[in-house]
Amino acid sequence: AQSVAQPEDQVNVAEGNPLTVKCTYSVSGNPYLFWYVQYPNRGLQFLLKYITGDNLVKGSYGFEAEFNKSQTSFHLKKPSALVSDSALYFCAVRENSNYQLIWGAGTKLIIKP
C-alpha cells in the first residue's frame, strides 16, 4: 500500500539558516512526489513536484527538494530560511496509473528571527 511519512510534527529554524523538512514514501511502482505549503487560514499552495529525471527539483519561493530512490525520501530544502516561510508543509505521493494523492500528516515549520 502507498504511504507517506513526515517524521517531524514541527521543525524550528533560525532565520538565515538552511532548512530541511523530511518526507519518506512507500509505493510499489514509480513515485510522483509533491510538496505543498499552507499558510494560516488558507488553502494549500503547490511548491514543486518530482516526476522523473534530475533528482534535485527546484520550486517556488526558493525551495528545492531532493529525490533519493534508495532511501525512498523526498526532503524539502531551502538554503536560507525566511520568517515568512513559517507555515504548514505537506508531502504527497502518487503511484503511476493512480490519480489519487496520498498525503503526509504535515510538518509545521517555524522560522525564528
Next chain:
Amino acid sequence: KAGVTQTPRYLIKTRGQQVTLSCSPISGHRSVSWYQQTPGQGLQFLFEYFSETQRNKGNFPGRFSGRQFSNSRSEMNVSTLELGDSALYLCASSTRRTASTDTQYFGPGTRLTVL
C-alpha cells in the same frame, strides 16, 4: 487565469442540519477533489469527480456526498451534521491528463463550524 474558488468561505450550522459547499475549478480543469482538514486528523480525502463521475472515494460515511456538473463545477453535501464535521473543507482541481504530470491546485477552503 483565475484560481479555484470555493463558496461560501465560512459557514455556521447546527447539529442535524445539512450543508452544501461549492467549488469552481480552474478553467480547463475537469477533475475536482474534495478534502476535509482537521487539526487532529490532518488532510483526509473525501472524493474525486471527473467528467461528472465519481472516480475515487475516501473512507467517509454516506452523509458525505458530492456531484459534478457539466461545466466541471462541483458541490459537496453533508447531511445530518455532527459536531465532528467541523473542519476546513478544501477543493482541488486538476486536468487529469496523465498520472505523472497531474498537479492539484487548491481553493481557499470553506470553514464549517457545527454548533
